Amino acid sequence: MPGMNIRRALGAFSAVVVAAGFAVTVGAGVADAADDSKKWSDHFSQFTRTISNVNPHSGETITVTTKFQRKAGGAVEYIYNVRDVHPACLTVVSAKVGGKSYGIDSKGDDWAKVKGNIIKWPVYPMFGPELPGFKQSRTFEFTYRVGADCDRNVALDTGMRYTGSLGSGKYSTKGPTIKVALDTSTTDLAAAPSDVQVDKSVSLTATVTGGAKGDTVEFYDGATKIGTAELDKKGVAAFEWTPDAAGEHTLSAKFLETPHSKGSQSGVQTVQVPVPDAETTTVLTGPSSVQAGVEVSFEAQVSPAPEGGIVQFRDGDTDLGIPVPVIEDGKASITHTFNSGGTHDITAVYSGAPGYSVSTAGAVTVTVTDTDGVPGDGGPGDGDGNTDDGGMGSPGNIFGS
Known part of the structure; x- marks a missing residue:
C-alpha cells in the first residue's frame, strides 16, 4: 500500500x-x-x-x-x-x-x-x-x-x-563576512566672540558628534588653515585664534576622517575684525615747584592728536576738577591752586576715542611751599584751621580760571 x-x-x-x-x-x-x-x-x-x-x-x-x-x-x-x-x-x-x-x-x-x-x-x-x-x-x-x-x-x-x-x-570562517561602516560625524563651530580684535587671541570651539577623544579638528580662515586641536572627552576642540589683520574673516572647522568615523565640516562663519585703535601716548608738563596760593597750569599732550576724547587730571588718587576735552592739536590743560605746602604727584589720563587707545602720562612731582617760603609737610590744613587740601582745578582756556 x-x-x-x-x-x-x-x-x-x-x-x-x-x-x-x-x-x-x-x-x-x-x-x-x-x-x-x-x-x-x-x-x-x-x-x-x-x-x-x-x-x-x-x-x-x-x-x-x-x-x-x-x-x-x-x-x-x-x-x-x-x-x-x-x-x-x-x-x-x-x-x-x-x-x-x-x-x-x-x-x-x-x-x-x-x-x-x-x-x-x-x-x-x-x-x-x-x-x-x-x-x-x-x-x-x-x-x-x-x-x-x-x-x-x-x-x-x-x-x-x-x-x-x-x-x-x-x-568557523565560512562566511559571509561583514564590514562595519564608518560612523557618520557632524561638526559645529560655535559663534566667535563679538569683540574680536587684531593681535588679541580669542577662543574658537568646535563640537563634533561621531568623533572620539584625541581625534583632530582643523580650523580655517577661508582656505587657510590657522590651527588644529584635539577633541576632549565631551567631543569639543578649542583653539586660540589671534587675528593678524583687520577686515572680514570666514571661519570654519573640519573634523578629519579617522579609522572609525567619516570626516565632516562645519558651516562658514563670517567675522568682522575692526581696524585696531592707534596707540596713543600722553605727556604732562607743569611746574616742579610752586608756592601755595599761586595759580599754576598743567598741560597734557596726546599723540597722535586724536579726534575726540577727554583728559582727567589727578593729584595722586584725587581728581582735579572735571575731565577736560582734548582740542584739535591733542592738547588739554587746567589751572590749579595749591592751598598748602607739600609734595604732589600730578598725572593725566586720556580716556581714548574711536580709533585711539587709552594712555596715561607719567607723573609730574610738584613741591608746594608755604607763603613764608618753607615747604609744607603735605598734610591737610594750612595751619589756620583750613582743612581744604587744595582747591579744585580750573580747566584752562575752556572753562576759565
Missing part, C-alpha cells in the same frame, strides 16, 4: 548513519541593510547562511540565520547544538530556533550556542513535498548588536559549528 511504502522509506532513512554537514543562515534587522548569503554542501548536508546586513554601522543590530537541509538519499539527522561564530566586537542579543525565541545556552567572546537534545531537532532528507512532522529544514537565528570597537571597512569573518547525530561540522 502507498502509505505503508512511505512509512518504510522514512524508517529506512532514519536507520542510515552518514556523516553530514549543516546549514546556517544569518539575517540582519536593519531596514536599508545590504544582506548576503553563502551556500555550500558537505556530503548529504546542505547549508545556507545569510546575514541580513553585511555593512552595518556601530550600534545597529544584525541577524544571522543558519538553515540546515539534507539532500535526497541521505539519512535523517538530529541536530544537538549549534554554535554561531562571530567577530568579538559583536554582542549576542537573542536567538531563535524555527522562528521561535530560544535561550542562549552558553557564549564566549566570539561565539554563542543554542542546545537541544538527541531527538528535538531532526532534519529529514528532501525526498519530495514536506509532510507534517517530517521537517526537511531547520533554521537557527542569532541577533547581534554591532559594537563601537569593531574595525571599520575590514572584512570580519563569521561562521558556525554544530554537533548532530551524524557527527559534527566546523565552518
Whole structure:
C-alpha cells in the first residue's frame, strides 16, 4: 500500500548513519541593510547562511540565520547544538530556533550556542513535498548588536559549528563576512566672540558628534588653515585664534576622517575684525615747584592728536576738577591752586576715542611751599584751621580760571 511504502522509506532513512554537514543562515534587522548569503554542501548536508546586513554601522543590530537541509538519499539527522561564530566586537542579543525565541545556552567572546537534545531537532532528507512532522529544514537565528570597537571597512569573518547525530561540522570562517561602516560625524563651530580684535587671541570651539577623544579638528580662515586641536572627552576642540589683520574673516572647522568615523565640516562663519585703535601716548608738563596760593597750569599732550576724547587730571588718587576735552592739536590743560605746602604727584589720563587707545602720562612731582617760603609737610590744613587740601582745578582756556 502507498502509505505503508512511505512509512518504510522514512524508517529506512532514519536507520542510515552518514556523516553530514549543516546549514546556517544569518539575517540582519536593519531596514536599508545590504544582506548576503553563502551556500555550500558537505556530503548529504546542505547549508545556507545569510546575514541580513553585511555593512552595518556601530550600534545597529544584525541577524544571522543558519538553515540546515539534507539532500535526497541521505539519512535523517538530529541536530544537538549549534554554535554561531562571530567577530568579538559583536554582542549576542537573542536567538531563535524555527522562528521561535530560544535561550542562549552558553557564549564566549566570539561565539554563542543554542542546545537541544538527541531527538528535538531532526532534519529529514528532501525526498519530495514536506509532510507534517517530517521537517526537511531547520533554521537557527542569532541577533547581534554591532559594537563601537569593531574595525571599520575590514572584512570580519563569521561562521558556525554544530554537533548532530551524524557527527559534527566546523565552518568557523565560512562566511559571509561583514564590514562595519564608518560612523557618520557632524561638526559645529560655535559663534566667535563679538569683540574680536587684531593681535588679541580669542577662543574658537568646535563640537563634533561621531568623533572620539584625541581625534583632530582643523580650523580655517577661508582656505587657510590657522590651527588644529584635539577633541576632549565631551567631543569639543578649542583653539586660540589671534587675528593678524583687520577686515572680514570666514571661519570654519573640519573634523578629519579617522579609522572609525567619516570626516565632516562645519558651516562658514563670517567675522568682522575692526581696524585696531592707534596707540596713543600722553605727556604732562607743569611746574616742579610752586608756592601755595599761586595759580599754576598743567598741560597734557596726546599723540597722535586724536579726534575726540577727554583728559582727567589727578593729584595722586584725587581728581582735579572735571575731565577736560582734548582740542584739535591733542592738547588739554587746567589751572590749579595749591592751598598748602607739600609734595604732589600730578598725572593725566586720556580716556581714548574711536580709533585711539587709552594712555596715561607719567607723573609730574610738584613741591608746594608755604607763603613764608618753607615747604609744607603735605598734610591737610594750612595751619589756620583750613582743612581744604587744595582747591579744585580750573580747566584752562575752556572753562576759565
